[in-house]
Amino acid sequence: MSEDGLDQLRRWAPYALTPLIVLAALPAMGVGPWVTLTVAGLTMGIMLFLVASGLTLIFGLMDVLNFAHAAFVTVGAYVTVSVLRPLAGWTTEFSLTLNLLALFVALVSAAAASGALGFVFERVIIRQVYGAPLRQILITIGALTVIEQLVIVLWGPQALVLPKPASLRGSVFLGSSSIETYRLVALAVGLAVAVAMHFFLTRTRLGLVVRAGVEDREMVQALGYRIRRVFVGVFMAGTALAGMGGMMWGQYQELVTSQIGDSMTILVFIILIIGGLGSVGGCFIGAILVGLTSNYVGFLAPKLALGSNILLMALILLWQPRGLFPIAEH
Numbered sequence: 001m002s003e004d005g006l007d008q009l010r011r012w013a014p015y016a017l018t019p020l021i022v023l024a025a026l027p028a029m030g031v032g033p034w035v036t037l038t039v040a041g042l043t044m045g046i047m048l049f050l051v052a053s054g055l056t057l058i059f060g061l062m063d064v065l066n067f068a069h070a071a072f073v074t075v076g077a078y079v080t081v082s083v084l085r086p087l088a089g090w091t092t093e094f095s096l097t098l099n100l101l102a103l104f105v106a107l108v109s110a111a112a113a114s115g116a117l118g119f120v121f122e123r124v125i126i127r128q129v130y131g132a133p134l135r136q137i138l139i140t141i142g143a144l145t146v147i148e149q150l151v152i153v154l155w156g157p158q159a160l161v162l163p164k165p166a167s168l169r170g171s172v173f174l175g176s177s178s179i180e181t182y183r184l185v186a187l188a189v190g191l192a193v194a195v196a197m198h199f200f201l202t203r204t205r206l207g208l209v210v211r212a213g214v215e216d217r218e219m220v221q222a223l224g225y226r227i228r229r230v231f232v233g234v235f236m237a238g239t240a241l242a243g244m245g246g247m248m249w250g251q252y253q254e255l256v257t258s259q260i261g262d263s264m265t266i267l268v269f270i271i272l273i274i275g276g277l278g279s280v281g282g283c284f285i286g287a288i289l290v291g292l293t294s295n296y297v298g299f300l301a302p303k304l305a306l307g308s309n310i311l312l313m314a315l316i317l318l319w320q321p322r323g324l325f326p327i328a329e330h
Contacts, residue, residue: 014324018288025296035177037295043183045291046190047252050245051264052271052283053197054238060278060327061210061234064126065133067140069242069268070261071147075117076110076243077250077260078151081160083109091165099165100185107189107247114243115236117147122235148258159257162250186248193244194284201280210234270313276323285324 026034055069083106084091090102125143129135163169168182201207209230212220221227242261249264250256271290275282290309297308304311316324 014282014285014320017324018285018292021289021292021296025292025300028300029296032177033299035174036179037299038292039179039183039187041292041295042288043187043190043252043291044294045288046187046194047245047248048264048267048271048290049284049287050190050193050248051242052268052275052287053194053280054241054245055268056272056275056278056280056283057210057234057241058238059272060280062126062130062231064130064136065140066126066238067137068121068144068147069239070265071144071151072114072118072239072242073246073249073261073264074148074151074258076114076246077162077256078155078160079110079113079243080106080247080250081155081162081256084162091163094166096167099167102165103185103189103251106251107244110243110247111240112243114246115240118236118239119232121239122232126235148261151258155258157258159255162254162256164251164254182252186252189248193241197280206230206233267309270309274313274316274323276320276325276327278327279323279325282323282325 022038025037029037051069051073054072055066058064058066058069084102087102087105090098093099121143125139126136129139164182168185171178171180172184173179199207201211209220209225220230245264246261250260253260267290271283271286273286274289275284275286289312293308293312294305298305320326
């Protein structure tokens with residue numbers, strides 16, 4: 001094979017990894033469980049992507065590794081509880097329209113609350129530690145603890161129940177496969193957000209500025225754009241996405257605690273490393289891989305489930321030491 005052919009193979013090989021894993025799992029578990037677990041894995045991956053994509057944007061453009069990102073997930077989940085309580089009439093009614101409308105209101109509220117908190121967080125804390133990685137780590141870990149304690153003060157230390165809307169509690173059947181209705185809705189919502197993000201980053205002027213800023217910050221400044229304003233906007237968008245992920249994850253688990261964001265942190269950083277730090281496309285594929293791997297391995301070898309994603313990360317880094325889609329290659 002020519003050198004150009006090898007380059008093309010290396011470029012497209014990461015895209016083939018997900019379908020290869022999906023197809024390899026089919027003969028190992030049979031059609032029925034395979035369909036159910038594949039939908040479950042995709043849903044989990046999409047929810048993780050919402051959280052991880054925000055952190056990816058923040059790191060890629062601002063070079064800030066925000067260890068307090070989990071706090072915005074937690075805030076989004078608790079705001080969802082507060083919003084849906086007054087809308088109990090909508091969620092308990094067996095009406096798909098009212099149920100989806102209630103979820104939409106909760107999703108927008110969670111994103112707005114987390115985004116607003118992100119605005120304050122960037123101005124008060126992050127702006128003081130640009131270009132200082134060690135200080136970033138220390139101050140964001142401290143901020144995570146403070147925000148989680150404030151959440152306990154506002155909402156109490158007890159776990160809060162967050163039941164699914166009435167029409168989304170059951171399952172639908174595809175042949176012999178049973179799939180939770182909420183998983184399908186969450187998958188559709190997550191994909192819609194991912195498509196909207198892709199459209200924004202690739203088809204809008206501001207999105208192109210953000211992508212250019214990830215590649216070459218100095219060039220963007222030289223063209224007359226105020227990179228600080230872009231920083232604030234990206235940070236707010238990243239934290240808003242975390243809030244949306246918290247809303248969907250809390251509704252998925254039907255239980256919200258002050259540690260709900262922490263429970264996702266390890267998986268989120270695994271996704272960032274697998275995808276290539278700063279790459280939104282790599283983050284999407286990494287999240288899908290993590291979601292599928294968790295579900296497939298949990299079914300086939302439950303004892304290996306806890307370490308399956310760490311093993312996945314190790315294998316990918318042995319193959320691609322900088323992740324599947326290193327930002328410098330885009």
